[in-house]
Amino acid sequence: xxxxxxSFRQPFLLRRSEWALxxxxxxxxxxxxxxxxxxxxxxxPLESLRDIARNTALLGIFALGATVVIIAGGIDLSAxxxxxxxxxxxxxxxxxxxxxxxxxxxxxxxxVVAVACAASLLAGFLVGTLHSWLITSIGxxxxxxxxxxxxxxxxxxxxLCESATSALTPTxxxxxxxxxxFFKTVRDNVWIPVAVxxxxxxxxxxxxxxxxxxxxxxxxxxNEQAARLAGIRTENVKWFAYCFGAMTAxxxxxxxxANESVAAPVNQGRGHELNAIAAAVVGGCSLAGGVGTVxxxxxxxxxxxxxxxxxxxIIKTGADVYEGLIVGIVVVMAVxxxxxxxxxxxxxxxxxxxxGLCAIPTLAILSGAIVxxxxxxxxxxAAAGASLVLLWLLRAWENSRTPAxxx
Amino acid sequence: MNHHTHDSHDNHDVxxxxxxxxxxxxxxxxxxxxxxxxxxxxLDVRPGEFHAICGENGxxxxxLVNILSGVYQPDGGTLEIGGAVVRFASTRDAERAGVxxxxxxxxxxxxxxxxxxxxxxxxxxxxLGWIDDRAMAAECALLLDxxxxxxxxxxxxxxxxxxxxxxxEIAKAxxxxxxxxxxxxxxxxxxxxxxxxxxxxxxxxxxxxTTILYISHKMAEVFRLADxxxxxxxxxxxxxxxxADTSPEEITGWMVGRKIADRPASGPRVRGKQLLEVxxxxxxxxxxxxxxxxADISLSLCANEILGVAGLMGAGRTELLETLFGAGQSxxxxxxxxxxxxxxxxxxxxACDHRIAMVSEDRKxxxxxxxLDVAGNxxxxxxxxxxxxxxxxxxxxDALVAxxxxxxxxxxxxxxxxxxxxxGGNQQKCIIGRWLxxxxxxxxxxxxxxxxxxxxxxxxxxxIDQLCREGMGVILTSSELPELLSLADRIIVLAEGRLTxxxxxxxxxxxxxxxxxxx
Numbered sequence: 001x002x003x004x005x006x007s008f009r010q011p012f013l014l015r016r017s018e019w020a021l022x023x024x025x026x027x028x029x030x031x032x033x034x035x036x037x038x039x040x041x042x043x044x045p046l047e048s049l050r051d052i053a054r055n056t057a058l059l060g061i062f063a064l065g066a067t068v069v070i071i072a073g074g075i076d077l078s079a080x081x082x083x084x085x086x087x088x089x090x091x092x093x094x095x096x097x098x099x100x101x102x103x104x105x106x107x108x109x110x111x112v113v114a115v116a117c118a119a120s121l122l123a124g125f126l127v128g129t130l131h132s133w134l135i136t137s138i139g140x141x142x143x144x145x146x147x148x149x150x151x152x153x154x155x156x157x158x159x160l161c162e163s164a165t166s167a168l169t170p171t172x173x174x175x176x177x178x179x180x181x182f183f184k185t186v187r188d189n190v191w192i193p194v195a196v197x198x199x200x201x202x203x204x205x206x207x208x209x210x211x212x213x214x215x216x217x218x219x220x221x222x223n224e225q226a227a228r229l230a231g232i233r234t235e236n237v238k239w240f241a242y243c244f245g246a247m248t249a250x251x252x253x254x255x256x257x258a259n260e261s262v263a264a265p266v267n268q269g270r271g272h273e274l275n276a277i278a279a280a281v282v283g284g285c286s287l288a289g290g291v292g293t294v295x296x297x298x299x300x301x302x303x304x305x306x307x308x309x310x311x312x313x314i315i316k317t318g319a320d321v322y323e324g325l326i327v328g329i330v331v332v333m334a335v336x337x338x339x340x341x342x343x344x345x346x347x348x349x350x351x352x353x354x355x356g357l358c359a360i361p362t363l364a365i366l367s368g369a370i371v372x373x374x375x376x377x378x379x380x381x382a383a384a385g386a387s388l389v390l391l392w393l394l395r396a397w398e399n400s401r402t403p404a405x406x407x
Numbered sequence: 408m409n410h411h412t413h414d415s416h417d418n419h420d421v422x423x424x425x426x427x428x429x430x431x432x433x434x435x436x437x438x439x440x441x442x443x444x445x446x447x448x449x450l451d452v453r454p455g456e457f458h459a460i461c462g463e464n465g466x467x468x469x470x471l472v473n474i475l476s477g478v479y480q481p482d483g484g485t486l487e488i489g490g491a492v493v494r495f496a497s498t499r500d501a502e503r504a505g506v507x508x509x510x511x512x513x514x515x516x517x518x519x520x521x522x523x524x525x526x527x528x529x530x531x532x533x534x535l536g537w538i539d540d541r542a543m544a545a546e547c548a549l550l551l552d553x554x555x556x557x558x559x560x561x562x563x564x565x566x567x568x569x570x571x572x573x574x575x576e577i578a579k580a581x582x583x584x585x586x587x588x589x590x591x592x593x594x595x596x597x598x599x600x601x602x603x604x605x606x607x608x609x610x611x612x613x614x615x616x617t618t619i620l621y622i623s624h625k626m627a628e629v630f631r632l633a634d635x636x637x638x639x640x641x642x643x644x645x646x647x648x649x650x651a652d653t654s655p656e657e658i659t660g661w662m663v664g665r666k667i668a669d670r671p672a673s674g675p676r677v678r679g680k681q682l683l684e685v686x687x688x689x690x691x692x693x694x695x696x697x698x699x700x701x702a703d704i705s706l707s708l709c710a711n712e713i714l715g716v717a718g719l720m721g722a723g724r725t726e727l728l729e730t731l732f733g734a735g736q737s738x739x740x741x742x743x744x745x746x747x748x749x750x751x752x753x754x755x756x757x758a759c760d761h762r763i764a765m766v767s768e769d770r771k772x773x774x775x776x777x778x779l780d781v782a783g784n785x786x787x788x789x790x791x792x793x794x795x796x797x798x799x800x801x802x803x804x805d806a807l808v809a810x811x812x813x814x815x816x817x818x819x820x821x822x823x824x825x826x827x828x829x830x831g832g833n834q835q836k837c838i839i840g841r842w843l844x845x846x847x848x849x850x851x852x853x854x855x856x857x858x859x860x861x862x863x864x865x866x867x868x869x870x871i872d873q874l875c876r877e878g879m880g881v882i883l884t885s886s887e888l889p890e891l892l893s894l895a896d897r898i899i900v901l902a903e904g905r906l907t908x909x910x911x912x913x914x915x916x917x918x919x920x921x922x923x924x925x926x
Contacts, residue, residue: 290778
């Protein structure tokens with residue numbers, strides 16, 4: 001092998017894929033500024049920024065938890081339900097400690113708020129402990145263990161809410177209103193969640209890159225058996241990872257309660273676990289474990305929220321209608337683009353054989369349907385036709401480059 | 408000359424006119440990012456011959472196999488099979504052209520039955536289109552029978568021994584009616600008797616006129632079987648010679664590009680104080696008819712001593728080392744004494760804390776962290792020494808790793824190069840270096856030279872010898888007897904979980920050890 005310089009040093013600040021993601025964020029913001037008919041980025045820049053920052057911070061906080069779990073080679077599907085449970089624990093604790101003030105929408109006092117928030121974080125710790133016990137001691141696959149808590153915790157949160165309200169208030173209810181000024185301040189001051197997100201990101205980054213624990217997390221995710229044989233107490237490392245995942249979700253749950261001034265276990269945080277995993281994956285985490293960075297996840301979360309914001313600004317319908325679709329498309333695109341180089345080198349094709357043939361109309365129908373719903377049927381038909389032609393050309397080009405088979 | 412080679416030549420003198428070469432490569436080149444795996448490779452394989460391919464790890468043997476089997480597409484050059492130019496886009500294409508590959512790492516679906524594996528992707532169907540298990544089992548039984556493989560077609564493949572799994576792969580090749588069978592180090596995980604059975608199978612294949620391309624490190628079997636031998640080095644073809652015109656020394660010389668001493672030059676070592684004593688160690692195995700993995704093992708180890716553990720596959724070598732290291736099951740009985748004090752480790756961590764280190768047998772599965780760089784792989788057990796104010800210090804870690812890499816002689820372009828880019832020998836040195844950073848008193852080496860090329864092996868022998876001279880006690884297992892005979896001061900032999908013999912260096916011979924290992 002030829003001797004060459006030390007080209008394997010840590011890259012400057014970010015890895016190449018992360019610089020690309022940062023660039024993609026800038027491009028998305030630029031496109032929105034151009035294409036938005038109301039020019040809201042130009043006319044109300046602060047409001048737009050605040051909106052994106054709040055959403056990014058809320059997503060980012062528990063996406064950091066998902067990142068740690070994923071790097072450790074696991075998966076936590078329960079973050080959304082943990083958000084609901086955390087909010088409910090917080091609200092019912094306040095209800096129990098100060099029922100009169102809570103029912104009268106009056107301040108409950110800083111001590112009660114502190115106890116309630118601590119109770120939520122403790123709930124996160126307990127759920128994380130439960131996860132790692134199920135996974136390491138019982139031997140459940142992480143997917144199964146956290147799938148069980150995904151459905152179980154939300155139901156548990158609702159039952160907790162209903163039994164607490166029926167015991168402490170005149171009527172049974174599936175939500176608890178939270179009117180304490182502490183939560184109002186958090187809601188009105190967007191920089192609080194952003195600051196918390198920033199500090200948490202720095203702490204997570206330090207843990208992952210500069211501590212023995214962080215190295216052990218990467219080793220565990222890369223090769224669990226080798227990690228154990230290297231003398232790493234893998235069960236303790238997992239315990240940390242799942243607790244970190246659940247506690248960041250619990251922290252995010254407190255911000256959701258503040259934002260919506262209510263703890264609503266039925267719907268709060270529903271489906272958010274998948275957004276967190278998506279942010280981590282867009283940021284470069286591998287679900288096989290061992291791979292991922294904090295800057296990647298932070299950029300992934302920003303990118304997701306910027307694109308969602310862009311679509312809601314450009315298409316004047318509710319952003320929440322298209323949110324899932326956008327997340328889905330962004331994840332597929334991010335992971336595909338990361339592989340295109342490898343695919344070309346390995347001689348792999350995007351549209352091979354009869355599966356590729358069927359994929360062409362599938363993709364054309366999908367794009368046609370999306371465009372016609374957002375920009376009218378005529379544009380939709382045009383989009384469908386254009387995708388059909390483009391994909392067909394791509395397939396023809398791929399086939400001309402490498403003959404399918406000589407046989 | 409073997410009888411079968413005569414047969415095959417006779418058979419094929421007729422065919423030769425139609426198809427001059429079974430395989431013909433002309434100027435095949437394959438590049439990977441940063442490496443040229445094969446360069447301008449030309450190779451002719453005659454129909455019906457047994458053609459051995461030798462080379463160190465990284466010489467390009469696996470790339471060659473992968474090109475022949477359609478896994479990789481060459482960047483340049485042409486490949487002819489039976490005189491026709493082919494371009495394989497997938498393994499399917501290669502199978503259709505009559506090329507079957509027995510990979511080093513077997514490619515069987517462990518959850519399926521033997522018959523299902525043999526016919527995987529080409530399942531037989533009934534007239535109604537349902538899957539026809541009966542017909543497949545019947546045909547599979549015939550195939551297995553012809554291979555002396557006493558395995559039921561409906562047995563679960565994952566439950567078979569490695570040797571039988573390999574025969575299942577060969578049965579698959581037979582059912583494909585392959586005219587060319589490529590075997591990639593097929594005996595690396597076989598016992599002696601399984602290897603002998605494989606050789607008989609090979610003789611049968613040759614008698615049917617099958618061409619065999621055989622990739623191997625082991626000079627003994629290459630010289631027993633081959634008609635011609637091709638040597639590769641650094642992705643290039645060095646030369647192809649008739650077996651009769653060469654010698655093992657010459658071949659290994661071409662493989663490494665220099666002559667190597669067969670055995671490390673090691674003067675006598677002076678045995679130090681006793682480090683470890685094991686008395687009546689038993690390890691249960693409830694789900695197995697034998698009932699135990701280890702029975703009544705007693706041994707001792709001193710400083711400055713290498714204790715060799717010989718035994719066939721499944722004899723309990725790995726289980727013994729894992730028990731000593733706290734990495735196996737904890738339901739063992741007996742006594743393990745470290746410098747006279749009784750210990751029972753429930754986790755490898757505890758063994759590390761008592762200055763015991765273990766290099767596991769399966770490097771890829773049990774040793775490497777593929778996502779960490781070289782430095783991360785080496786420093787993982789000694790990170791606490793690179794802390795500065797509680798945080799990892801990059802420079803501290805680099806210094807630690809640099810020292811270890813120098814000591815073990817790892818060749819890498821950078822401490823931060825990706826681990827998987829190193830050759831097998833260098834990866835193994837990194838893992839040994841990882842453990843040396845913990846400054847162990849006792850080093851357990853489980854088949855440390857498996858899958859490592861000749862040059863790196865010699866360097867590892869020298870390193871082990873030197874560590875031992877510096878006061879370490881080493882327990883070494885190996886599948887290769889010459890290795891044990893040249894390195895170990897004493898050799899114990901395990902057979903089916905029992906200790907059947909102990910020899911001093913002077914007493915031990917291959918014949919005596921084999922007798923004890925099979926008895």
